[in-house]
Structures are given as structure tokens and as C-alpha cells.
Amino acid sequence: ETGVTQTPRHLVMGMTNKKSLKCEQHLGHNAMYWYKQSAKKPLELMFVYSLEERVENNSVPSRFSPECPNSSHLFLHLHTLQPEDSALYLCASSQGRGPPYEQYFGPGTRLTVT
Amino acid sequence: AQSVTQLDSQVPVFEEAPAELRCNYSSSVSVYLFWYVQYPNQGLQLLLKYLSGSTLVKGINGFEAEFNKSQTSFHLRKPSVHISDTAEYFCAVSGYSSASKIIFGSGTRLSIRP
Numbered sequence: 001e002t003g004v005t006q007t008p009r010h011l012v013m014g015m016t017n018k019k020s021l022k023c024e025q026h027l028g029h030n031a032m033y034w035y036k037q038s039a040k041k042p043l044e045l046m047f048v049y050s051l052e053e054r055v056e057n058n059s060v061p062s063r064f065s066p067e068c069p070n071s072s073h074l075f076l077h078l079h080t081l082q083p084e085d086s087a088l089y090l091c092a093s094s095q096g097r098g099p100p101y102e103q104y105f106g107p108g109t110r111l112t113v114t
Numbered sequence: 115a116q117s118v119t120q121l122d123s124q125v126p127v128f129e130e131a132p133a134e135l136r137c138n139y140s141s142s143v144s145v146y147l148f149w150y151v152q153y154p155n156q157g158l159q160l161l162l163k164y165l166s167g168s169t170l171v172k173g174i175n176g177f178e179a180e181f182n183k184s185q186t187s188f189h190l191r192k193p194s195v196h197i198s199d200t201a202e203y204f205c206a207v208s209g210y211s212s213a214s215k216i217i218f219g220s221g222t223r224l225s226i227r228p
Contacts, residue, residue, distance in 0.1 A: 004157070040123075043158075043204070043218040090157055098212040100146040100165050105157030 004106035021076040023091030031097040032074040037088040050097040081113045116141040120219035135190040137205035147188040148206040
């Protein structure tokens, strides 16, 4: 595997379910990001991890819980989501957390909340 | 803080014709500028970036962009487009400081007509 991988690629879950999204980067980077991409809206940065430490949380509801066990893996734990949380969730990585940003993105997980 | 505006949500172009996707930014400090491309069912891929130096930046797949400081623009161009260029294109900006975030535009859909 090369680059940034995400699993699953598609996920349908009910509002009472608990699920997790997984991201893995094979680039030797030390910063990882979660973004939310909704139709017709700019990318929303959710969380930033640098050297496995959460350094940014952009007012994301607590029903989203990130986890970064090491510099290669990033998880997004989901529970009691709302229909408006349906979106494409993108993971990205970069070498270093600051500018100039050259982020490498995974293919995303298409999440549908029913 | 920085902001970025992509002036067109969709740009239709005939195959082998030139294309221009417009991007304007706002910032009180010097900036780094980026264009990312997102093909259907994929994540974002860095197309090109302006960090410093020459204002004309060449990227992958025959794309180029010109940084115009006086007009605060960073328009993306390609002299002759192909069907395979059909995608969503995102302009992004960040400041120089370590606390600066990368801000993405809302995207421009480039649709190629045969």
C-alpha cells in the first residue's frame, strides 16, 4: 500500500450506532488530519494531530471522537450521529504541521446517517 | 486570517479548448497558495503550489497558475483540456506563521464537453 488509505470507503449507519473510520498513511509523515466534505461547502477541518498529539479541534461535536495511536494511524469514532453528519470524511497527512502545507489525502469514507 | 473565493462553481469547456478557473484570496500577510484536484470518488491531490519566487507556477497534467499579488489572485489555466480533466478543483491559501491554517475554497467543477 502506498499513500494514504481509508476504510471503509462507504458506511451507512443509524443514529444509534457506533462505528469507526480508519486512516493509515505510508508516507512517513508526522501530522494527520480529519476533514469533513459536504456538498457545495468548503472543506471543514475537524481535527489535527501532530506527533500523535491532538493539536487542534475545530468546535467539533463530541459525537465525533478522534484517536491517533501512532503517527501512521488515525481513527474517527462515531456515535449517535445526526443525518446532517452525512458527508465525505477525508483523512490527510503531511510532513510537519505548519505551512507550507502539502497535504496528501486519502480517498475518503462516504458516510450516510439514516 | 486568510480567506479564499472561487468565483465560479462550475466551468464548462469544450474538449481541446483552454480553461481558466478563478481564485481570489484575502490576507493581510504573505501567503502560500495551492490548487488541489479531486477526481470522482477520490481524495484531493495537489496540482501545484506557489511558495515564493516566479509568479508562474507549473503543475502536473499541463496545468499552470499565476500568482498576482496586486489583484490577490491565483487563477488556474490549461491551454487545452481533455475529458480526463473533468474534476472538482480547489484553491487553498495559508499564511507563513506556524499557527496559520490552510483554508480551502468551495471548489469549481470543471466539466469537459466533447
